[in-house]
Amino acid sequence: MVRSRVAVVLLSLALLPLGVGAARPTPTPTPMTVTVDLTDAGRRGEFRPDRALGAGIDGAQAGDIDRLLTDHNISAMRSAGLASLTYRLRTELGIEAWHWNEAGSWSDPARQQGYWTSSDALGAPIMLSHGYHLPRRGDTIDNANNADYSRLTDGDPATFWKSNPYLDRRFTGDPAPHPQWLVARLDAPSLIDAARIDWAEPYATAYRVQYWTGADEYDPAGRWADFPGGVVEDGHGGSALLRLSPKPVVAQFVRILMTRGSGTAPAGSTDVRDRLGYAVGEVAFGTLSADGALHDLVRHAPSHTAQTFTHVSSTDPWHRAIDRDPDLEQAGLDRVFRGGLGNGRPIMVPVGVLFDTPDNAAAEIRYLKRRGYPLERVELGEEPDGQYGEAADYGALYLETLDRLRGEAPELVFGGPSLQSALTDTWMDPDPDKSWNSRFIGYLKSRGRLADLGFFSFEHYPFDDICGDIHARLLDQNHLMDRLMARLADEGVPRAIPWLISEYGFSAYSGRAMSEMPSALLMANIVGQFLTEGGAGAYMFGYGPNTPVNQHQPCAGYGNMMLFMAGAQGQAAQPMPSFYTARLLTQDWLAPGDALHRLYVAEAKGSLGEAVKAYAVRRPDGKLGLLILNRSATQDAVVDVAVRTPRRGAHPLHGRADVWSYGPAQYQWLDLGPKSRPGRDLPPAHAVLSRGDWRLIVPADSLAVVVG
Structure with a gap:
């Protein structure tokens, strides 16, 4: 390589503004090479960004929906560019029945109790909906608000x-x-x-x-x-x-x-x-x-x-009108579809399965169709493995509900089960096959109905423990994803159907790592790796503004999954690393819109090893988009980019390119307990590589996008 032809881009270090603080001293960057394989052997999946990158809107505690779904917040959320939306069903986590419409009928109307079916009649828009406790409950704890209890050990002879x-x-x-x-x-x-x-x-x-x-x-x-x-x-x-x-x-x-x-x-x-x-x-x-x-x-x-x-x-799922949970609410279906969060695209909607009835699910789909809302995928239930029930029981309810829904809307695609984790094992089970999902897939096969799984969905929160060496965990995530993808295939999940990550984030428990630079690196890596390995789409959790909390481990500090820090009255204020990462992915690495993109293998080599990871996409405008992550906590990388083509083999890539960089020079989290907040909060730095071979410095704890 002739040195006079090389342009080195130093973005994150050089563009630190005065008044924020001096750039940190750094050792000599470590040389790395990223080679993109543009041959047939290097070709991987293909996808359309508006369908493959999305976010989720979940149930909440009382009053939170009104604070969340303001025009200001919706505009802020949409600006991240995550075009697809999934509606998450918190009632399924809370062992509650979902009155998706508060108008409806009871099986025992005289006493306002029994089995509920929401009305599919078109009336005033549904702005809010609620969950209802199940008074015949036998579980002591649940995965939502956890405010209820088991009737098996409550000491009341009248309950059961x-x-x-x-x-x-x-x-x-x-x-x-x-x-x-x-x-x-x-x-x-x-x-x-x-x-x-x-x-x-x-x-x-x-x-x-x-x-x-x-x-x-x-x-x-x-x-x-x-x-x-x-x-x-x-x-x-x-x-x-x-x-x-x-x-x-x-x-x-x-x-x-x-x-x-x-x-x-x-x-x-x-x-x-x-x-x-x-x-x-x-x-x-x-x-x-x-x-x-x-x-x-x-x-x-x-x-x-x-x-x-x-x-x-x-x-x-029997319950009464008096069992309404005052602390758990869901956004009304009309509010979600009409509020713009779906960006005009079909929203993946849920129906209750474990704690609801097929009649109520069928009425929901009839209602949405009568409204004329764009629909494509319907997810049956949420986190049934997290309830630690029998997979065969969920499988039976899945098929029973699906048969009712298919009668209402044969054109839609039905799937699930939105696993709490693709690696959930069964609880107190002597069978050598401990996998909950293996049991579910096996049940569908035993009924001769595996073809009724139209898509497969699971949630991905890789780390319960978010203390200690976070950067080491970032590397572990790649191995974890490889293992779970292989495991799902071995369990018989068909590769011909779409695989979806219905929620992803750092952890199911909040902590500072969710608000520091590693959250950006994790988000970019999950999206890049999952799509490269054949995934059809991934939905980020933490769409709305929020505040830092600590849920699980004191050593984890304070943080949260969120695009924006919430300011006064819960309104989006300071953008977080996940927001800027979403923008880099949807607006820069990829060509905005719904045109077809093709993924190729990008191999990083050098002494930093797995700390540097790259993902390459051939965009519909003919450009190559390269996403590079440096997950070293301390060591910068100087990266040379090469390509391998059928005619020329491996050779340096050169010419004009746009480069964006996002790292510690743009962002810093102040660890102040409940008052933690961003101390430095700048957008990604942008520069143009106008000549020479593609070489850039990717600072420690940062990511870069190169398009040319």
Whole structure:
């Protein structure tokens, strides 16, 4: 290479403005080479930016929707260029039924209770909708507001848990049974030789009381063992006191597995759903004294913090008008479609599955079609693996709901399951195949209906622990993505259907890393890697303005997933790294719009190794777009760009190019606890490479885009 022909672009260091602070001292940049393979061997996926890059709008706590969806905030969010939108369903995380329209009908209208179906009639625009607690709930905790509790250990004889009646074969059409279970976790391993089960209607006539033999929930050697006296084949309901074992067994987890129901219902019931499944009022486990009294180890209280933890396989979506959750709300469907967030494109909409009814889902799709809103994909449920129920149960409800929806809108594409994680393993399960998703795919195959999975969706929050060496975690994300993509393929997810990341971000728990430069590097890397490996689209989480919080680990500090810091009254104020990264991706690396882009392998070599990562795209305007990440915390890189073509092999790339750089010279996060905020907040620096070979300095902890 002739040195006089080389133009070196020093953007991030040279353009630091006066008054912000001097540029940090830096050692001599480390040489790196990025080679783009433009041969057929280097060609990867193809995509259209307006369809492939998007964001999500989620449910919120009371009052947040009105603060979020102002004209100012919507304009700010749209300016990021993330054209596609997915509507997230927080009620599914909160074990709640979704009244997507507050107008509708009850199955028991006289008492304003039962199974709810929102009205599909066109009336005033729906601006807000709500979730409703399920009073037949058996789970102590949930993944949303976590304000409710299990009725199995609440101490109230009038309440009960009931399994989902829609899992009965008369609804599923599945000849295979769907046994149901409840699990209680005692405070510590304890001696157990007795149980009391206060059955409700319908009760189980065949069931087993079992204990988990493993050291913890995920012990691969663990299994469910029957108590010697815990196998019942002729149950009669009522309050059943069982002597489980002649000698006490040490256990912490106790399960009741129900395999045959009584088919009975409470007096006066005329709804078939009341007699399908199983119902339990209260459970107690412990030891029997000499006089036959049960020494109960279960804590009974109407509080998720005070009661003994219980978890169940499913929940009856029956509820009442008085069960509306005042703290959980969803944006109204009309508000979302009419407010401009969808940019005129089809919005991926959800329907409730685990905690709702097929009737309510079908009415929602009818309503949206009657409004004439652009629709393409419908996502069935959200995070069913995070509920730790049976994958086969979700699969049955998925197919049951899909059949209803297809009858309403055969032109739409239905999919899911929007996994909490593509790597979720099952909970207290002796089967060597621990993968929840493998079970789900296997269920669809067993029914001969894998073709009914029109797209496959999962969420991607790679790190629970966001303390320590964050830059090392950025490198780990690449290996994690490789593993999960390979695992999904091995599990049988069809590669011919679109794979979507329905939410992505740094972590499910907030911390400073979400608001520092690593958040920009992670966002760019997830998008670049997923699309290169064949993904069809990725939706960023944290679309609206927000404030820094700490949720999980004190060492993680304060931060949040957000495009903008919220100012007065929750309005978008200071742009964050995710905003500028979104702009770099949608407006610079890619040609804005919906024209076809093709991805090619870009290989980075040099002593910084995996710290430097690059993604290359052939744009519809004929230009090459190159995204380069330097994930070293301390070492700058000087990068030479070469291409490999069928006729010339590998050779330096030269000529005019636009270069954008974003890093510590543009952005700095002040770590001030709850008052943390950006201290330096500038847009990416731009320069023109007018001659010579493509060479640029990519500072530590920064990213660059080259287009030419």
